Amino acid sequence: MTMADRKQDTLFVNSLAKGLRLLEAFDEEHQSLGLSELAKRTGLDKSATQRFANTLYQTGYLMKDEATRRFRPSHKFAEMAYAYLWSDPVVQLAMPKLIELSGRLGETINMAELSGSDIVYVARIPCQRTTFAATLVGRRVPALNTSGGRAILAMLPEAERRACIENWPLARFTPETTQDRDKIAELVEEAAHLGYSFSRNELILKEIGVAAPIIGADGRPVAAVHCSVSAYHWTREKVEKDIVPFLLDTANSITPSLR
Amino acid sequence: MTMADRKQDTLFVNSLAKGLRLLEAFDEEHQSLGLSELAKRTGLDKSATQRFANTLYQTGYLMKDEATRRFRPSHKFAEMAYAYLWSDPVVQLAMPKLIELSGRLGETINMAELSGSDIVYVARIPCQRTTFAATLVGRRVPALNTSGGRAILAMLPEAERRACIENWPLARFTPETTQDRDKIAELVEEAAHLGYSFSRNELILKEIGVAAPIIGADGRPVAAVHCSVSAYHWTREKVEKDIVPFLLDTANSITPSLR
DNA sequence: ATACATTGTATCGAAATATGATACAATGAA
DNA sequence: TTCATTGTATCATATTTCGATACAATGTAT
Secondary structure, three states: OOHHHHHHOOOOOHHHHHHHHHHHOOEOOEOOEOHHHHHHHHOOOHHHHHHHHHHHHHOOOEEEEOOOOEEEEOHHHHHHHHHHHHHOHHHHHHHHHHHHHHHHHOOEEEEEEEEOOEEEEEEEEOOOOOOHHHHOOOOEEEHHHOHHHHHHHOOOOHHHHHHHHHHOOOOOOOOOOOOOHHHHHHHHHHHHHHOOEEEEOOOOOOEEEEEEEEEOOOOOEEEEEEEEEEOOOOOHHHHHHHOHHHHHHHHHHOOOOOO | OOHHHHHHOOOOOHHHHHHHHHHHOOEOOEOOEOHHHHHHHHOOOHHHHHHHHHHHHHOOOEEEEOOOOEEEEOHHHHHHHHHHHHHOHHHHHHHHHHHHHHHHHOOEEEEEEEEOOEEEEEEEEOOOOOOHHHHOOOOEEEHHHOHHHHHHHOOOOHHHHHHHHHHOOOOOOOOOOOOOHHHHHHHHHHHHHHOOEEEEOOOOOOEEEEEEEEEOOOOOEEEEEEEEEEOOOOOHHHHHHHOHHHHHHHHHHOOOOOO
16 A cells, blocks of 8 residues: 555545554664654654654654753663564564574574564574674564574565565674575575574674574464674584574474464 | 543654553453454554554554454564663673572573653563563563662652652552551661561562662663562571672663763 | 344445644754 | 754645444354
8 A cells, every 4th residue: 555545545544554664764774853854754744853853752753862852762662662572472482492592502592473574583692702683682684684584484475485585674783684586595495404404604703603493383483582692712513412492392392373 | 631621732742652551452461362352451442453463464563364353463572672771881790790699699680660650671681580571672570569669769758768669559469568658668667777678478479579770970870780589598697798789880880971 | 933133244425533734832952 | 153953833635544234153052
């Protein structure tokens, strides 16, 4: 449905959608925004931006630095995450098992769910050496560039898999981030055979990632458990020996039933 | 500003505010909601609820189970948390230090910020034995019922402190949750002297909590670092000896500068 | 299987609400 | 100081939302 169609749709409240656009204007590069920057980023005119920003401020979604007049996301953003995490049966099931895995391995454990062409981290148990961005829930990363995403992809039917690999966006995080779709196809193929996916230097240099898919009750992959270790201390062989068995075990034990 | 005043305010977009009410309708007791339940909880009529829910669905904020027609929060909720956490200078500063502390103590570490009369957990590093709700970012708990909240309160000026203790809401999580405001005043007083706050059985039975405040550049408390341990393995004395020094050290090292 | 209550979906005229142009104020840079 | 930029306030207009109503689908009790 295009924007024009929505204009006609009497069940679509444009004012709400526009207001939500303001919330989405805040990201890594835009931690705080002034009114005119907000207008630019949302494509709304000055007056509309003013009204929506004010509304979000009054309702507590945005904070306002009275000195600079700039807006920033508020706690409410974090509270919303709670509502989501609490409601997600996979998270409920997984959490204790992820903690256990983290205790056993002593390394960073993540869980991510597929959201469109990205994965979204929904659980993170950091350890020393974990980079800041990798400690925060809700981060979105293109699925094709992560072991987690590729582990999930590997469990999809052949045709679907292929289409995703062709069309989904790629990003570049390090000089080594895989940009070649044929190479990604290979990696996914490999993951389909092994039952887990391996990555190196994709998001951060000298980082090794292993991920195993979590399969839903309908047989489709819903998420991935992911372990991230330093290439200074680990080799692929050592990971396969000391991490993969536990990782697979954990992932397999998290199989959500139909409600 | 009351609802009636807002009606007059041309800078307040009611449609946006109403839409946001739907998002807030989801909490611990309401993981998924049907249209009429949503209407009941938000106080909107059937048609309005229909339009707003549909809009939130179209924009990806709510998921819809096509079988049951019930709505649920989506990943977007978690992504918003990322925007917030990323933008918060205290979180940025604190995260690595919290991880270090967790590594050193081997116990659950949290950080919470004051939000009105509640504290909101913005960072959580769980360990074995951590209960599910205590692993999720964004949880809101009445400040008076937590060591974290009381540690923050203790750093406020006398008069302000007193007013909060008189007026802020209390909840009951266990039979032992402190309900007596005089007792709470005592505990806050103690925290003001010691520089940290101690709790027992407040949120969960057999849980001991210690919390130390983080002071902002303006001298006012902005957050608290919190450590939670089992009363089966720990006593107050042992906590004071083996945990408090490190906790205070960590909290003190997180002092955000003015931008 | 049938009737009934409940919940969700679709439509539309009326009117309240958001619109966005504009003017003004405040800030900060030259 | 002047000028450019950003934020704030106001208002007539018509676009949007409103909410009553009718209809469809679901599930429950008889």
